[in-house]
Amino acid sequence: xxxxxxxxxxxxxxxxTVAVDAINLKIPHGSYCCLLGPSGxxxxxxxxxxxxxxxxxEGDVWIGGESVVGLAPAGxxxxxxxxxxxxxxxxxxxxxxxxxxxxxxxxxAERHRRARELLAQxxxxxxxxxxxxxxxxxxxxxxxLSRALITKPRVLLLDEPLSAxxxxxxxxxxxxxxxxxxxxxxxxxxxxxxxxEAIAVADLVVVMDQGRxxxxxxxxxxxxxxxxxxxxxxxxxxxxxxxxxASVAGGFATLVGDTGERFSSPLxxxxxxxxxxxxxxxxxxxxxxxRDRRPPGAPPERTNAVxxxxxxxxxxxSYVKVTIDVPGREPFVANVADGRFFADPVDIGDPVxxxxxxxxxxxxxGGLGRSVRVTTxxxxxxxxx
Amino acid sequence: MHRxxxxxxxxxxxxxxxxxxLYVLFLYGPMSAIFILSxxxxxxxxxxPMNGVSLHWFGALFGQQRTGDFAGSFTxxxxxxxxxxxxxxxASVMAGLAFRRRFLGSTLVFYMAIFSLIIPGLLLGLxxxxxxxxxxIKPAWYSSALGAQLTWTLPFGLLIMFAVFSxxxxxxxxxxxxxGAGYGQTLWNVVLPILLPGIIAVALFGFTLSYDEFPRTLxxxxxxxxxxxxxxxxxxxxxxxxxxxxxxxxTAVSFVVIAVALTSIALIQRRRTRRGTRTDAGD
Numbered sequence: 001x002x003x004x005x006x007x008x009x010x011x012x013x014x015x016x017t018v019a020v021d022a023i024n025l026k027i028p029h030g031s032y033c034c035l036l037g038p039s040g041x042x043x044x045x046x047x048x049x050x051x052x053x054x055x056x057x058e059g060d061v062w063i064g065g066e067s068v069v070g071l072a073p074a075g076x077x078x079x080x081x082x083x084x085x086x087x088x089x090x091x092x093x094x095x096x097x098x099x100x101x102x103x104x105x106x107x108x109a110e111r112h113r114r115a116r117e118l119l120a121q122x123x124x125x126x127x128x129x130x131x132x133x134x135x136x137x138x139x140x141x142x143x144x145l146s147r148a149l150i151t152k153p154r155v156l157l158l159d160e161p162l163s164a165x166x167x168x169x170x171x172x173x174x175x176x177x178x179x180x181x182x183x184x185x186x187x188x189x190x191x192x193x194x195x196x197e198a199i200a201v202a203d204l205v206v207v208m209d210q211g212r213x214x215x216x217x218x219x220x221x222x223x224x225x226x227x228x229x230x231x232x233x234x235x236x237x238x239x240x241x242x243x244x245x246a247s248v249a250g251g252f253a254t255l256v257g258d259t260g261e262r263f264s265s266p267l268x269x270x271x272x273x274x275x276x277x278x279x280x281x282x283x284x285x286x287x288x289x290x291r292d293r294r295p296p297g298a299p300p301e302r303t304n305a306v307x308x309x310x311x312x313x314x315x316x317x318s319y320v321k322v323t324i325d326v327p328g329r330e331p332f333v334a335n336v337a338d339g340r341f342f343a344d345p346v347d348i349g350d351p352v353x354x355x356x357x358x359x360x361x362x363x364x365x366g367g368l369g370r371s372v373r374v375t376t377x378x379x380x381x382x383x384x385x
Numbered sequence: 386m387h388r389x390x391x392x393x394x395x396x397x398x399x400x401x402x403x404x405x406x407l408y409v410l411f412l413y414g415p416m417s418a419i420f421i422l423s424x425x426x427x428x429x430x431x432x433x434p435m436n437g438v439s440l441h442w443f444g445a446l447f448g449q450q451r452t453g454d455f456a457g458s459f460t461x462x463x464x465x466x467x468x469x470x471x472x473x474x475x476a477s478v479m480a481g482l483a484f485r486r487r488f489l490g491s492t493l494v495f496y497m498a499i500f501s502l503i504i505p506g507l508l509l510g511l512x513x514x515x516x517x518x519x520x521x522i523k524p525a526w527y528s529s530a531l532g533a534q535l536t537w538t539l540p541f542g543l544l545i546m547f548a549v550f551s552x553x554x555x556x557x558x559x560x561x562x563x564x565g566a567g568y569g570q571t572l573w574n575v576v577l578p579i580l581l582p583g584i585i586a587v588a589l590f591g592f593t594l595s596y597d598e599f600p601r602t603l604x605x606x607x608x609x610x611x612x613x614x615x616x617x618x619x620x621x622x623x624x625x626x627x628x629x630x631x632x633x634x635x636t637a638v639s640f641v642v643i644a645v646a647l648t649s650i651a652l653i654q655r656r657r658t659r660r661g662t663r664t665d666a667g668d
Contacts, residue, residue: 035481051563052563053559053562053563063450072562073562073563073564074562074564074565074566078563079563079564080559080563081562082559082560083556083557084554084556085558086554086556086557086559088557088560088561088575088578088579089579090579090581090653090656090657099561099564099566099574100564100565102574103561103564103565103570103574104565131656131657133657144612147564148563148564151564151565193616327629
């Protein structure tokens with residue numbers, strides 16, 4: 001049975017609020033898909049509609065070539081892992097895992113044998129007689145995974161599976177989830193609000209905002225070629241710059257910012273017209289930093305540069321994250337390789353010039369057009385570069 | 386002034402401790418007087434001093450009928466309490482399940498249930514008695530008195546179930562449905578076992594509220610008394626410490642019921658956290 005999922009014009013309204021707004025998405029069989037977005041963006045509602053715990057207001061959910069709307073959760077070939085695992089507190093680990101088989105009338109000896117097999121796969125067989133409350137968060141998660149997998153699903157739905165774990169376990173478990181998905185060869189749909197988690201595990205990253213899909217693509221695409229300022233800001237790792245298109249020539253567009261800086265960016269097949277207000281972005285790790293020895297307040301003479309004073313310096317191991325206050329702009333971040341930084345370290349308050357090559361600029365022409373909204377979420381890059 | 390860390394308690398501690406001591410004395414003093422006097426010697430009277438110590442008056446309860454219909458009223462009270470308990474548990478659990486969603490008239494039903502809690506019990510019993518008379522039905526402990534008691538226990542049970550359900554995570558039900566359980570299977574295998582301690586609490590309330598109910602039961606009881614009414618009747622015509630023996634005995638029954646309920650709740654909780662400690666710890 002194929003685990004290909006197709007969402008067609010999927011919409012969910014709660015009273016007057018639109019939680020999911022006419023979504024179209026195809027998730028290939030056997031792929032690892034992450035639905036990524038800030039809380040309230042509708043990602044969990046989509047997951048619950050695929051699982052059958054929520055009924056779409058409009059639109060359709062197809063799994064393996066047939067519509068599953070109206071089918072009971074267990075009749076869809078999906079299994080869900082709940083955010084806090086929802087392990088039954090009155091049942092032992094073994095009975096939790098065997099629950100589905102019990103509901104299907106499998107005899108006790110047989111269902112316990114099969115539950116033990118699954119527990120052995122996640123190295124929890126010796127905890128079979130424990131109660132869930134006696135297990136650590138990571139162990140509970142593995143029990144929840146076994147309990148879901150005993151149904152032999154073609155689609156596994158994971159609702160914030162790692163959010164209840166500490167940092168160390170989170171990194172370990174996300175690797176384990178990815179490995180399991182490859183081994184089982186089934187479709188995983190994983191809901192998360194953590195950018196680095198999504199790009200670490202997923203084949204297909206779906207960035208959402210306010211009930212809509214902002215961008216869907218491979219992790220690398222999403223990270224390096226965001227379609228909109230929203231995606232670029234949300235994923236982190238990019239500096240977003242705004243400007244008005246002054247000229248289009250030779251495959252490059254030149255943008256002029258409010259304070260007179262000029263940014264040149266390759267068009268990469270995108271069509272822009274002179275006079276358009278646009279955003280472009282440049283990766284933090286492609287930005288070069290040098291001391292600005294000119295009189296304070298002078299705008300940069302060169303194209304693709306900004307000037308400002310160093311606002312914060314954070315050592316990150318392999319690189320140093322330097323945040324620069326650029327007057328009239330959102331803070332600009334340069335991730336400087338540690339060797340280069342320490343060759344001539346700048347200090348907080350120092351005037352600096354940050355510049356970059358035109359090839360490292362990417363125009364943001366897509367998305368849903370809410371390009372000038374203020375970021376209301378924590379940017380991934382702020383804590384991890 | 387009390388200085389922190391000086392090791393001496395402030396005077397307020399002793400004042401409040403004395404107040405608490407008085408409270409305890411007030412609470413248990415009268416009851417202990419009755420317990421002690423129920424062991425009065427065969428020649429003793431209704432008041433102190435004790436004239437020897439014996440179980441004579443406990444024996445008298447089961448003996449000749451001059452002390453009233455103790456055995457009959459006791460049996461009726463227990464039976465009635467069990468019936469009230471069963472109906473209260475069944476109705477409260479179902480109502481608790483229903484009230485998780487808003488339905489047509491849910492607010493009205495809720496306020497009606499609460500209303501019957503605040504009507505004076507005696508008036509309510511009078512109303513039930515009058516209605517039975519009007520309908521030409523003979524009042525009895527298993528009909529009119531049962532109904533009158535339920536007006537008291539059902540709203541209580543409902544309120545407890547509200548509290549219990551407010552802490553119940555609906556994800557358990559979704560998980561069960563996700564794992565192939567039907568509605569009935571979910572209820573039986575997941576919802577009820579998880580709610581069991583709360584259900585036992587409702588049962589305990591149903592039982593004890595019925596077992597010592599007086600004002601609502603007084604008028605619609607019919608010709609055969611429950612235990613509290615029998616004791617009330619006995620205070621007017623029995624002039625021996627048998628009355629105290631009866632008080633001690635019925636209190637003991639209440640304690641046993643409460644102990645059974647609390648122990649079973651504790652056992653369930655312990656089973657959920659301690660079971661399986663025979664396997665080694667750690668990962």
